Amino acid sequence: MASGGKGFALVAAVTITVLASTGVWNPFPQIWSWITTNGPVAPGSRWQQELGGTPQSVAIVGDSVIVEYRTSVEAYGLTAGVPLWSSDADWASIAGKGSDAVVVTGRLLTKGYQVLDPRTGVVRRSDTTAGAVWTYQDAIVDLSCAGGNDCRLTAFDPRSGSQLWSVGTGSIGFVLDAANPDLPDTRRLVTNDVDDDVAGPQPMPGLLGYPDDGQVRVIDTASGRLVQSVRPGTDQRIAVVGGRVLTVTGTARDGTCYYGVVATDPPRTGVVWKRDGLNLRTAENGSDCKQNRDPAGGYNVILGVDPYGREVLINGYDGRNLWYGDKESDVVAVNDSYAVIRKDENLRGYSFAAGKAVWRQDTGRDDATAALTPYAVIVVSGNRITALSPDSGAVRADVRTDAKVFAVGQNGMIAVSGRDMAYLAFS
Template sequence: MASGGSSRMGYMLISVVVVLVVLATTHTWNPWPKLWSWFNTSQPIAAGVARWQSTIGGSPQSVTIAGDAVIVEYRTSIEAYGLTAGVQLWKSDADWASVAGDGSDAVVVTGRLLTKGYQVLDPRSGIVRRADTEASAVWTYRTGILDLRCGKGSDCELTAWDTRGNVRWRISTGGIGFVLDAANPDLPDTNPMTANGIDDDVAGPRQMPALLGLPNDGKVRIIDTASGRLVQTAEPTAGQRVAVAGGRVLTVTATAGDGTCYFGVVATDPPRAGTVWSRDGLNLRTASNGSGCKQDRDPAGGEDVVLGVDPVGRQELIAAHDGRVLWHGAKGEEVQAVNDSYAVVRNADKTTLRGLSLARGSTTWTRTISSGGSAALTPDAVVIVTTKPGRIAAVSPSSGKLLAEVRTNAKIFATGPAGMIAVDGRDMAYLPFA
């Protein structure tokens, strides 16, 4: 009997679906949009806190605040929303997008994969301000744009632009080849630290570094970005890795012995000869565990600060410019986030975060967190995420003043001077700072 009842119920459901399909296809009545709308009803990301919440076109690759617009990048398109009310401003097809500049000077740089050239768009209107048809790679910074174009024979040229479209300088780099393409290809510099529940690019575009390293076939061509000069071609040997930070070229040497890796760091200031500073026993964590001392990643840190580990396993922050120890941690303390001005450190029992002013060398604030909490540093705020229950807080990097706090499981994608962008599924919300 139970089996027969189940069969009749199945036939009835099939009949209902068939009737609905017929009604929809004959334009008599189409229930699907209302049904989909019912299933897709949005829940508030931060009720009572968010200034606005909008439904976006899908899962974003990145979200960046550009002046008074919010730029949302998808796999094959980009959208812009107004920061004031969350209303869509424009939409465009593109395989990648990145923001350069800051505030009213911000622009959106877009392009296609496997296609030379790019466009520079106005964030508010989407109007093309400048178009290029030759560049293969583009780097976007808070203080400008760099592009690389290579002609026949791999003879390449690097050009620096301001965000208004003026050329600052142009230099021949020699043969770089076509290994660098699209937006912000990886360079031998420092990697920003990441955190769970926070997008890797939450801080927005970085400052253009004083020195830039262009990798090519085991060599690194060092460019002075102020003058537009090729100042050195570094050639690391086996067991060495080059990273450019703080206007210095750091050569990290890893040597295997006694079942472990021995590290040394030498900093130089091209084109000058000689060593600016050096440290034996400083591990910048450029080799992965179990890699046999093979260095396969860049140091973590800011533009001028690198995170290292001393010979007894305690973390320390080093000024890449002159080698000063800015902070030396106690046993078990871990740096959660760092930039050139501040650091966020978690204590050994993982219950407290504290903010450090690297200029003063002192603690400026402390905050209790639950286990599993993580943090990211941006120019405008320290974003702190905890789980069970999900909670997001933003505090001032200098004082620890609470800027915003909300219970949500949304992911923070971007911060600006006055608030941050949270995304949950296809919903995006703006959480203003107090």
């Protein structure tokens, strides 16, 4: 009798899981509290799942949720939070977009990586030679080195695994390893209230710059060719942004730093645009001209400060001003389409296409922060998280919680508090 009861319970559990994962019937919003000893992450969560550890990153990939820990990766169903698969790995990153996205995993201090199906965890492609990998919406780029001066960059289609291009790059492999090591491009504006990778992978830029023994090797990603090698001066920093190579010069004089920016279009060296007096905040100390940071911004948009202390957003491709602020306004988030501007207790969403603010929100706090994603603007004000439509400011979700938003999808977001993960659906 006891064994028959266990068998019935198993069949019932499997049946409920299948119905929930296919969207036929989802009882989990009502019963998740029975299977967790902790309180709700946020009111109105569609489901909540207790994790096996503190996550390093979380991503929504199609109808799966990928959780990265220090030594493993797990997947859950987006519909009901049902565990799907797990794998041993020291790092994980997402490549591709929508239903074509994949999970890329690897081990630290070990060459190679694997490309996994996000729903099943099945290995689609594996590599045994690459030391570093970069993941984009439309490509996986890996770096393999056979010897000291024999390194090669190769780009693959995320879904099919077919090779897009391959190019020799000299000796750049000694300073780059694991997933998405830093390149000389723009430094994203981030906040501690939202995970750094909440926006997901970006499209692969038209030009990529790779550091190599004091110089930067520039790769044209359309043709897969090395188009230029640039060695900056002692008072300069190179950034590859918006299909241009930016040379930022900082000169110490009269107890301050004088900046200038010149943009070129490789392989040509002629000036496309230039700005005198534009500070891209590449030096941490205003009077110390040692530039040790990439310019702030978002993808092809650069955030600078003019000599009068006013912030300005610039198109990296042609040098146009996209937005010009006043001394009381701060840019808190930016991507290629929008910027979120804070002034006192108000946030406003500025559309570069419209050339104006398209929404405003009174947060009631002068320390409110925000993050831009393709599907929503995440605004954090104290213990309140609000998800807004980027183009109109329409409220998609508004909850009180101390959780941190890790991932945003088309229909909702993942918030994590401690070891508890919850899915907050958009209205």
